[in-house]
Amino acid sequence: xxxxxxxxxxxxxxxxxxxxxxxxxxxxxxxxxxxxxxxxxxxxxxxxxxxxxxxxxxxxxxxxxxxxxxxxxxxxxxxxxxxxxxxxxxxxxx
Numbered sequence: 001x002x003x004x005x006x007x008x009x010x011x012x013x014x015x016x017x018x019x020x021x022x023x024x025x026x027x028x029x030x031x032x033x034x035x036x037x038x039x040x041x042x043x044x045x046x047x048x049x050x051x052x053x054x055x056x057x058x059x060x061x062x063x064x065x066x067x068x069x070x071x072x073x074x075x076x077x078x079x080x081x082x083x084x085x086x087x088x089x090x091x092x093x094x
Contacts, residue, residue, distance in 0.1 A: 015076030
């Protein structure tokens with residue numbers, strides 16, 4: 001499965017690594033530093049790589065939106081995810 005990770009913090013980094021080690025193709029994206037994305041991809045091993053938001057969404061079977069609520073609009077623009085199905089799981093209480 002091809003998985004795009006939008007957000008490279010604790011949750012995105014850890015889940016992306018788990019997905020990679022389970023044999024999935026993972027693209028890490030959206031970090032303050034491109035070096036962080038490269039390090040995450042290198043540490044995850046397998047078929048992980050660093051990329052931009054559009055690269056993470058392109059041909060992805062699944063996207064993981066793993067950013068703070070205040071960054072949702074910046075990390076998940078409609079142009080990045082056009083043609084894909086998005087599901088968001090959150091622990092935010094309403």
